[in-house]
Amino acid sequence: MKKTAIAVALAAAATAAHAQSSVTLYGRIDNGIQYETGSRTGNQLAAESGNWGCSWFGLEGFEDLGGGTRALFKLEGQLNTMTGSLAGGPGALFNRHAVVGMENDRFGTFKMGNIGAGEIQQDSWGADPQLMQRYxxxxxxxxxxxxxAVNGGFEYQTPSWNGLQFKGQYELTNNAKWNESTTSQGRSNGLEATYTFGSGDFRVIYDEIRSPDGKFDNVYANSRSILVGGTYVVGPVKFYLGYQHLSAPDATNASVGVTDASQPAGVSAPTAVNHEWVGAAWQVSAATALTAAVFHANANNGNGNATMFTLGGTYNLSKRTFLYTEAGYVRNSSTSNIPLSGGSYGNNFDSATSTVLNGNPNYGRSQAGIFAGIMTLF
Known part of the structure; x- marks a missing residue:
């Protein structure tokens, strides 16, 4: 009888422990079609995966450790759902997130591992009227x-104190030299402060990403960034305003992968960029939303300026599935060739070999585009 009672108690304890743990399978799929003008090879009609947002799948869970403390994990990988392949290259199964950590209601959350797509600068989507779509x-x-991605990283986020919250990240390079790395990216670190109030929010994000040899040598990749942005809601309209400054004092044509001869006269690798934007999102109805924004970038006070105009919309078919579209137009100065999708730095054509190098428009030329698609979440 006593053994039976013990067995029942153990079974009940196991059931309770199981009830205090949770594992969730989740994901989303985004496929669409786009049409863009102005590239070196002409206008292009293409089927694309992830124009509104990346397609991904993942597992996340927690275990209640008692006293308001929980162990947590998250594994997440990105997909190209037009081809069915993993985005990020072979072997990149969980390239977006692969972390384990602990969270406590009073003391905050600590994570370590591949923070990946959680790199602190990506939180700037909260200050973006177009929510980090293609344009x-x-x-x-x-x-x-x-x-x-932040590999081999650590992150700590405080709880919210009356709407005020802080986050910090640091990535080890796993190299004997403090700043240097044997991978394509050197040491990175960042800090973020957000304040949420009744009608909006305000955020400041600072981060540093170094080259493998520890330098700030590419303003668009290995640089310091300070971003300030906020939102404010008036009725059905949410307004956005933001500013970002990028700095890479070590940048040269060679460090960004171009030669002096390949660049037009008056064009050289920028060492600083000022980036501003303003926009709004209008919740027309429960199912329909419209977004509009203007972005402007000024590189080295004249060496690569551009302005981009965007207009987008979504229509909810259900709680988990929606249709989307966005149109964009980018106007470049004579020393700029930024495409709507960002693109790599440098000239788009090698005259010595008659080779198209990238999808950038010609210097001083504009580009227009539009895309539409469907996203579903599970």
Whole structure:
């Protein structure tokens, strides 16, 4: 009888422990079609995956450790759902997130591992009227707001204190030299402060990403960034305003991968960029939303200026599925060739070999585009 009672108690304890843990499978799929003008090879009609947002799948869970403390984990990988392949290259199964950590209601959350797409600058989507779509906050800074993943990183986020919250990140290079790395990216670190109040929010994000040899040598990749942005809601309309400054004092044509001869006269690798934007999101109805924004970038006070105009919309078919569209137009100065999608720095054509190098428009030329698609979440 006593053994039976013990067995029942153990079974009950196991059931309770199981009830205090949770594992969730989740994901989303985004496929669409786009049409863009102005590239070196002409206008292009293409089927694309992830124009509104990346397609991904993942597992996340927690275990209640008692006293308001929980162990947590998150594994997340990105997909190209037009081809079915993993985005990020072979072997990149969980390239977006692979972390384990602990959270406590009073003391905050600590994570370590591949923070990946959680790099602190990516939180700037909260200050972006277009929520980091294809034509959005990252376009005129050539992808600097969704930088290379944070591998071997650590993150701590405080609880919210009456709407005020802080976050910090640090990435080890796993190299004997403090700043240097054997991978394509050197040491990175960042700090963020957000304040949320009744009608809006305000955020400040500072981060540093170094080259493998520890330098700030590419303003669009290995640089310092300070971003200030906020939102304010009036009725059905949410207004956005933001500013970002990028600095890479070590940048040269060679460090960004171009030669002096390949660049037009008066064009050289910028060492600083000022980036501003303003926009609004209008919730027309429960199912329909419209977004509009203007972005402007000024590189080295004249060496690569561009302005981008965007207009987008979504229509909810259900709680988990929606249709989307966005149109964009970028106007470049004579020393700029930024495409709507950001693109790599440098000339788009090698005259010596008659080779098209990238999808950038010609210097001083504009580009227009539009895309539409469907996203579903599970």
């Amino acid at each position: 959005a906050i990252s376009s005129l800074v050539r992808g600097r707001n969704w930088p290379t």
